[in-house]
Amino acid sequence: MGGCTSKPSSPSVKPNPYAPKDSLPQNDDSTPARTSTAVKASPFFPFYTPSPARHRRNKSHRDGGGGESKSVTGTPLRQLARAFHPPSPAKHIRDVLRRRKEKKKEATSPAARQQEEEEREEVGLDKRFGFSKEFQSRMELGEEIGRGHFGYTCSAKFKKGEFKDHEMTTAISIEDVRREVKILRALSGHNNLVQFYDAFEDNANVYIVMELCGGGELLDRILARGGKYTEDDAKAVLIQILNVVAFCHLQGVVHRDLKPENFLYTSKEENSQLKVIDFGLSDFVRPDERLNDIVGSAYYVAPEVLHRSYTTEADVWSIGVIAYILLCGSRPFWARTESGIFRAVLKADPSFDEPPWPSLSLEAKDFVKRLLYKDPRKRMTASQALMHPWISGSKKMNIPFDILIFRQIKAYLKSSSLRKAALMALSKTLITDELLYLKAQFAILAPNKNGLITLDNIRTALATNATEAMKESRIPDFLALLNGLQYKGMDFEEFCAASISVHQHESLDCWEQSVRHAYELFEMNGNRVIVIEELASELGVGSSVPVHTILHDWIRHSDGKLSFLGFVKLLHGVSTRQPLAKTR
Incomplete structure (x- = not known):
């Protein structure tokens, strides 16, 4: 147990865990975006401006390399292989701690303390954290057992543990x-x-x-298997990953660097438990907020991260990449340069034609595809993925409350009666898998004896798995936006209409048939003569905009009712005035 973050030490560039077996060790393209070489914007991706932390790490690497500049963007071959680790710094760190302890005995005079304060002010960074200062008296440092983004992990005695050494020479790394x-x-x-x-x-x-997790990285086991898992073995890994990621997302935490290196086994046993580690790039995110800084590892980064507007769905993309690697032993997106990888992530589609994909089940391929939709609105959530037929099969899965339900109900309550009627019609066409997922979510909310859920039910469901992180991400405060449920219950039928994700439903093969059937139901039960002002309000069209011109295709001229095209657009909540999402 234990980890250390070193403020002044100079880190080594992380070795490439995927370097080809017949190549020399080289630097890894999957190093987080904060640690790449280029400081100026990429000519192919002008939106991509690396953090100063990246330049800092690369400069340190160049300065320590005998004057020869070395790039960290050399990309290995597509197949997985392990490179060599650089020398362990554990011995050096122990020597530093020993010398510091001896110096502390000597430097007890007021003059020495004043000099120490002046040196600290010279750096110009506040490196005080308010943590206990009793590490040396309570723990004994052991050998290195792993490395993180900015430092090292070592065993320690205090009762077994880990030690993590991070470089902290900028405000960014200190804040991390x-x-x-x-x-x-x-x-x-x-x-x-x-x-x-x-x-x-x-x-x-x-x-x-x-x-202390002594079973090694998930990456080690992937490599030991030659990069290929059976479907059942892959499921066992992915169920654990999806469970913990769904839990984090419910708390309002997005990991932002999910990859095989950041999952450790607790022991060497084959059925050992898997643990997610390294929250150095993680952040809190509110339900109505989007993040915009580019972080993560190139091979696992989601398209919306490169577009600087993302939330928890970015983690699901990374899980999709891990699932692809588990099942076929290669990456879905690959190139020889970092900008090439980004281009592939944004434009290319993963291949499901090469072996072993033709021999795998259709359910396995569907599962991976639905995690790797480039449009995050169409992507499954971690909770939904646990209900996918390939994962759940005939087994009963215990899934957590899905934060997506929270967001969907909020949007539904703010919708006009016309859109609510359209969503109700679409909910009648849900397929079995979607209904099973919604029934599971409805059951988590523990409806009352009348079969209704209220705001108190949602509050209780959140409190069941609440941690301090949920307070930080302000999820409890977000409940105020669901005040429409304060005095009115919602039965399962309306819950389906409120919780359905139109974009996810649209990604199914049955979409065209489903939406036409929904329109027929809407014609019978919900369609009526349109009040232009009501529809304009639904779309967020201002008074200065020529409303009739914009809504020309939405309304059937024979009777003034909503046309099929208008129905589809209304389902999507298409607006001519897209609200600006909160970003930070």
Whole structure:
């Protein structure tokens, strides 16, 4: 248990875990976007401007390499292979701690303390975290066992643990560590989440004490199998990943760097439990908020991250990449340069034609495809993925409350009566898999004896799995936006209409048939002569806009009712005035 974040140390560039077996060790393209070489914007991706932290790490690498500049963007071959690790810094760190302890005995005079304060002010960064300063008296540092984005993980005695050494020479890296500790403190209570024990600091380091996972990385096991899992073995891994990610998303935490290296096994046993680690790039995200900074690892980064507007769905994309690798042993998106990888992520479609895909089940392919939709609105959530036929099969899955339901109900309550009627008609065409998922979510909300759910039901469902992280992401405050349920219950029929994701339903093969049937139902039960002002309000059309021109295709001229095209657009909530999403 244990981890340390070193403030002044100079990190080595992370080795490439995917380098081809017949090649020399080289730097990894999957290094987080904050650690790439280029400081100026890519000529192919002008929107992509790397963080200063990337330049800092690369400069440190160049300065320590005998004057020879080395690129961190050399991309290995597509197949998976392991490169060599650079020398362990554990011995060096122990020597530094020993010398620091000896120096502390000597530097007890007021003049020495004043000089130390002046040196700290010279750096110009506030590196105080408010953690305990008793690390050396409570723990003994052991050997290196792994590496993170900005540092090292070592075993330690205090009772077994880990030590993490991070470079912290910029405000960005300091803030990353503050946020990582805050998230680790706030998240708790899930079996697939690495356990956090405590954090310490001294003048140069932050020590994060965590559960020791001695079973190695998921990546190691993938490589040991030659990069290919059976479908059943892949399911066992993905169920654990989906469970913990669904839990994090419910708390309002997006990991932002999910990859095989960031999942550890607790022991060497074949059926050992899997734990997610490394929350150094994670962040809190509110239900009505989108993030805009580009972080993560190139091969696993979602398209919307590159477009600088994303939320929890970005993690699901990364799980889709992991699922693809588990089942076929290669990456779905590959190129020889970082910009090439980004271009593939944005434009290319993963191949399901090459072996072993033709021999895998249709359900397995459908599962991976639905995680890798480029439009995040069409992508399954982690909770939905647990209900996918390939994962659940005939087994009964215990799934957490899905935060997507929360957002969908909020949008439904704000909709006009016309759109509610259209959604009700579409909900009558739901397929079996969608109904099973909605029934499971409805049951989690524990409807009353009348079969109705209220605002109190949703509040109770959130409180059941609540952690401190949920308060930080302001999810409880978001309940105020559901005040439409305060005095009115919602039965299962209306719950389906409120919770259906039109974009996800549109991605199904049966969409065309489904939406036409829904329009027929709408014609019988919900269609009526359109009040232009009502429809204009639904679309957010201002008074200065020529409303009749915009709505020309929406209304049937024979009777003034909504046309089929208008019905489809209304279902999507298409607006001529798209509201600006909150980003940060």
